[in-house]
Amino acid sequence: MTSNRIAYTGFVAFVSVLLTLVVVNMVQRSPDSQPADEDGDKGGNGETVYRLDQVAEHDSASSCWKVIDGVVYDLTGYLPSHPTEEETFTRWCGKEATSAWQDKGNGRPHSPRAAARLESYRIGVIEGG
Numbered sequence: 579m580t581s582n583r584i585a586y587t588g589f590v591a592f593v594s595v596l597l598t599l600v601v602v603n604m605v606q607r608s609p610d611s612q613p614a615d616e617d618g619d620k621g622g623n624g625e626t627v628y629r630l631d632q633v634a635e636h637d638s639a640s641s642c643w644k645v646i647d648g649v650v651y652d653l654t655g656y657l658p659s660h661p662t663e664e665e666t667f668t669r670w671c672g673k674e675a676t677s678a679w680q681d682k683g684n685g686r687p688h689s690p691r692a693a694a695r696l697e698s699y700r701i702g703v704i705e706g707g
């Protein structure tokens with residue numbers, strides 16, 4: 579009787595551990611089951627992949643996304659800090675802005691300090707980019 583009970587307890591413990599492992603495995607394997615931001619799809623490396631038409635919806639000072647070198651940045655929060663008149667910065671919101679970033683519209687590249695700033699606004703990559 580006692581050995582039966584021990585066997586039963588052992589069996590229940592075994593099944594519990596097994597179930598826990600199965601559940602943990604399922605949760606780890608399905609990052610896609612979490613909703614992606616703004617309709618973006620999760621790419622292979624876990625970064626959100628956006629299409630240009632999704633970026634194009636964020637074309638104003640109230641929501642300003644730009645694509646630079648295939649990377650998507652949400653620069654809404656940076657806008658007030660940019661050291662030019664607002665329009666210089668906002669005219670590129672919602673757009674592919676690599677060339678504007680590279681030459682500032684005046685032929686001069688941004689500084690390494692500016693490039694470091696940029697990285698903190700990264701939200702994903704562009705589809706096929």
Ligand code: HEM
Pocket residue numbers: 644653656660661662666667670675678679682683684686687688689690691692693695696699
């Ligand atoms: C993509 C469109 C952009 C345009 C057209 C643009 C243009 C300019 C212009 C005209 C200046 C001032 C003049 C000069 O320094 O030569 C400037 C300076 C600056 N911009 Fe931008 N900018 C853009 C995006 C950005 C972004 C995304 C950041 C950072 C997140 C940034 C950070 C800075 C900083 C820190 C400066 C001061 C000078 C420097 O460090 O290079 N800019 N930008």
